[in-house]
Amino acid sequence: xxxxxxxxxxxxxxxxxxxxxxxxxxxxxxxxxxxxxxxxxxxxxxxxxxxxxxxxxxxxxxxxxxxxxxxxxxxxxxxxxxxxxxxxxxxxxxxxxxxxxxxxxxxxxxxxxxxxxxxxxxxxxxxxxxxxxxxxxxxxxxxxxxxxxxxxxxxxxxxxxxxxxxxxxxxxxxxxxxxxxxxxxxxxxxxxxxxxxxxxxxxxxxxxxxxxxxxxxxxxxxxxxxxxxxxxxxxxxxxxxxxxxxxxxxxxxxx
Amino acid sequence: xxxxxxxxxxxxxxxxxxxxxxxxxxxxxxxxxxxxxxxxxxxxxxxxxxxxxxxxxxxxxxxxxxxxxxxxxxxxxxxxxxxxxxxxxxxxxxxxxxxxxxxxxxxxxxxxxxxxxxxxxxxxxxxxxxxxxxxxxxxxxxxxxxxxxxxxxxxxxxxxxxxxxxxxxxxxxxxxxxxxxxxxxxxxxxxxxxxxxxxxxxxxxxxxxxxxxxxxxxxxxxxxxxxxxxxxxxxxxxxxxxxxxxxxxxxxxxxxxxxxxxxxxxxxxxxxxxxxxxxxxxxxxxxxxxxxxxxxxxxxxxxxxxxxxxxxxxxxxxxxxxxxxxxxxxxxxxxxxxxxxxxxxxxxxxxxxxxxxxxxxxxxxxxxx
Numbered sequence: 001x002x003x004x005x006x007x008x009x010x011x012x013x014x015x016x017x018x019x020x021x022x023x024x025x026x027x028x029x030x031x032x033x034x035x036x037x038x039x040x041x042x043x044x045x046x047x048x049x050x051x052x053x054x055x056x057x058x059x060x061x062x063x064x065x066x067x068x069x070x071x072x073x074x075x076x077x078x079x080x081x082x083x084x085x086x087x088x089x090x091x092x093x094x095x096x097x098x099x100x101x102x103x104x105x106x107x108x109x110x111x112x113x114x115x116x117x118x119x120x121x122x123x124x125x126x127x128x129x130x131x132x133x134x135x136x137x138x139x140x141x142x143x144x145x146x147x148x149x150x151x152x153x154x155x156x157x158x159x160x161x162x163x164x165x166x167x168x169x170x171x172x173x174x175x176x177x178x179x180x181x182x183x184x185x186x187x188x189x190x191x192x193x194x195x196x197x198x199x200x201x202x203x204x205x206x207x208x209x210x211x212x213x214x215x216x217x218x219x220x221x222x223x224x225x226x227x228x229x230x231x232x233x234x235x236x237x238x239x240x241x242x243x244x245x246x247x248x249x250x251x252x253x254x255x
Numbered sequence: 256x257x258x259x260x261x262x263x264x265x266x267x268x269x270x271x272x273x274x275x276x277x278x279x280x281x282x283x284x285x286x287x288x289x290x291x292x293x294x295x296x297x298x299x300x301x302x303x304x305x306x307x308x309x310x311x312x313x314x315x316x317x318x319x320x321x322x323x324x325x326x327x328x329x330x331x332x333x334x335x336x337x338x339x340x341x342x343x344x345x346x347x348x349x350x351x352x353x354x355x356x357x358x359x360x361x362x363x364x365x366x367x368x369x370x371x372x373x374x375x376x377x378x379x380x381x382x383x384x385x386x387x388x389x390x391x392x393x394x395x396x397x398x399x400x401x402x403x404x405x406x407x408x409x410x411x412x413x414x415x416x417x418x419x420x421x422x423x424x425x426x427x428x429x430x431x432x433x434x435x436x437x438x439x440x441x442x443x444x445x446x447x448x449x450x451x452x453x454x455x456x457x458x459x460x461x462x463x464x465x466x467x468x469x470x471x472x473x474x475x476x477x478x479x480x481x482x483x484x485x486x487x488x489x490x491x492x493x494x495x496x497x498x499x500x501x502x503x504x505x506x507x508x509x510x511x512x513x514x515x516x517x518x519x520x521x522x523x524x525x526x527x528x529x530x531x532x533x534x535x536x537x538x539x540x541x542x543x544x545x546x547x548x549x550x551x552x553x554x555x556x557x558x559x560x561x562x563x564x565x566x567x568x569x570x571x572x573x574x575x576x577x578x579x580x581x582x583x584x585x586x587x588x589x590x591x592x593x594x595x596x597x598x599x600x601x602x603x604x605x606x607x608x609x610x611x612x613x614x615x616x617x618x619x620x621x622x623x624x
Contacts, residue, residue, distance in 0.1 A: 082320030
């Protein structure tokens with residue numbers, strides 16, 4: 001039987017065939033795939049080193065077909081800096097959650113962005129600590145219930161959620177900073193576009209780039225996968241607006 | 256190469272360049288900032304990387320990332336800064352990567368002071384970070400030796416895939432001496448760097464990590480590391496003897512700058528007809544325990560004196576070798592106060608009276624100043 005077949009969807013070469021350990025409804029798998037597709041499309045896999053965080057995605061190296069380093073909690077941007085300075089010809093990216101990047105790693109991410117290291121950070125923000133079992137994160141919303149804010153986050157005692165993308169966009173050093181979401185197919189496509197733009201800037205040796213991706217944690221939010229995407233849409237989007245905060249050529253006209 | 260007059264910190268920096276070090280990351284701290292100032296100019300001349308980081312925590316982790324490339328990398332700091340680097344040191348040891356750390360020690364604890372001290376012995380030798388690991392610890396007593404040991408440090412780090420710590424007190428960093436760098440420096444062959452993350456091009460991905468969720472694998476990693484440490488104990492112990500002879504009744508043990516002060520005391524006593532020997536450990540880990548025992552066990556040695564710029568840290572390792580066989584006393588100044596040869600001589604004279612004149616009961620292991 002002769003049939004003309006054409007492959008229209010397959011696993012990116014940059015991903016392994018291992019089954020991920022993520023919970024049902026967790027969006028890490030989607031974000032991993034978007035990064036892997038980007039590495040494939042830009043032909044970067046063979047000269048890429050990723051830096052894993054501490055958190056749910058600590059085992060990210062099991063799912064990628066490229067070299068990887070495993071950083072101490074929050075320090076991925078420092079490892080990325082050290083590596084990239086010695087190997088500017090290689091592509092370096094960090095993949096970090098909100099506990100890793102926005103709490104213990106704030107110093108490293110700010111200074112890495114400010115030095116304009118030519119690396120890419122994928123910042124997965126789901127407003128909670130996942131791996132340790134659902135504790136309050138710096139990005140936890142006001143009133144949000146977590147295991148360490150059982151009555152809901154009290155902003156009079158713990159402050160307001162940290163807006164990392166907005167903060168990094170204030171730096172004078174050129175960079176690419178965008179916040180996206182993966183709660184529906186349309187936003188997944190936008191996230192892919194953003195990630196590809198970020199890696200393209202790195203490939204062109206232009207600037208530091210950070211894509212903040214709003215993500216779900218059904219397990220620790222205590223919601224079903226579909227309720228979780230709805231909760232993200234109804235709550236996280238209000239506090240964390242989706243937008244491009246900064247592009248490397250911003251402000252060039254006004255100089 | 257002709258001899259040049261150099262400050263210790265600068266000599267350490269140049270030794271790293273001569274050893275083929277390609278990257279230096281740093282955070283300013285007294286009394287070692289001259290290393291950074293020297294390399295800010297020197298690294299670009301050899302197409303190397305110089306970067307001042309935002310904190311010692313970040314710098315240690317930059318070293319971690321940079322070491323993953325397979326190139327030679329190092330950092331320098333002083334006591335409080337080294338404390339902040341312990342996180343990365345533990346991870347680098349666990350991931351089995353080569354890297355060189357230099358601690359130009361100042362007085363502590365806390366912010367302490369900025370003057371010379373040797374109070375980070377425990378931190379360096381007994382493990383300042385978490386987990387089952389060891390550092391190779393080298394302790395120079397002259398600027399020339401700092402140069403030689405710096406170059407050796409890079410070799411040992413590569414040979415054992417383990418972080419190496421060179422510790423010098425503030426005197427080593429700040430004083431100037433004539434030094435000579437070797438011409439055409441050559442090293443014994445090293446294993447292939449088949450672990451470096453250079454890109455998975457035509458090979459399987461390489462993962463540099465210290466996480467082993469399976470306890471059996473973590474235990475295996477720890478025992479594999481222990482095997483390295485046992486090999487270091489067998490092959491890498493280094494020490495120096497000074498004025499050791501059958502005429503000695505007291506054996507001094509001391510390292511770094513303090514050992515030189517003891518040498519002055521020994522020379523002056525020799526002129527007065529009193530013979531004292533010195534055992535100077537050069538590697539603090541592995542500790543030259545067997546060689547020390549050999550010296551302590553000699554019949555002419557009636558007592559052992561440990562001299563340090565601390566309240567007594569290496570004293571414990573000396574005692575582990577001594578095992579109570581000879582009376583063992585301690586003399587130390589700390590907090591940035593350097594002992595004078597006079598003070599050391601007084602202590603020796605006191606011990607000679609106590610341990611060699613009468614046959615009365617000797618008080619052992621007296622740690623009093």
